[in-house]
Amino acid sequence: QVQLVESGGGLVQAGGSLRLSCAASGRTFENYAMAWVRQTLGKEREFVSAISRTGLGINYVDSVKGRFTISRDNAKNTVYLQMNSLKPEDTAVYYCGRRKLEWARETKNPGDYDYWGQGTQVTVSS
Secondary structure: OOOEEEEOOEEEEOOOOEEEEEEEOOOOHHHOOEEEEEEOOOOOOEEEEEEOOOOOOEEEOHHHOOOEEEEEEOOOOEEEEEEOOOOHHHOEEEEEEEEOOOOOOOOOOHHHEEOOOOOEEEEEEO
16 A cells, blocks of 8 residues: 655745655655645645656646746655745645556646645745
């Protein structure tokens, strides 16, 4: 059973930075693309960023381009999301997910990922 554990969230002022981490269990982490999504109360999960198995393929939602950076360390079974220049509208619970299909490329569709962790709260004050 795969488990994903997110961490690194918190309360930060607008313009600040946070680095989220997602640690995965299992021995085949490097075979799967990974993604970050976020969710606010009453809304559906919104795609934020995805990264390919090798880290060479990366996608972002337009609203975070130039501010967020996704990366992964396959030796540590961990994917990261560096968030800079944070805005109040970035406030949400952030989740990481694993691509449902092994070896498949990264996508922007949250429905293509599963094994979501418990999430980490990011709150940006104005």
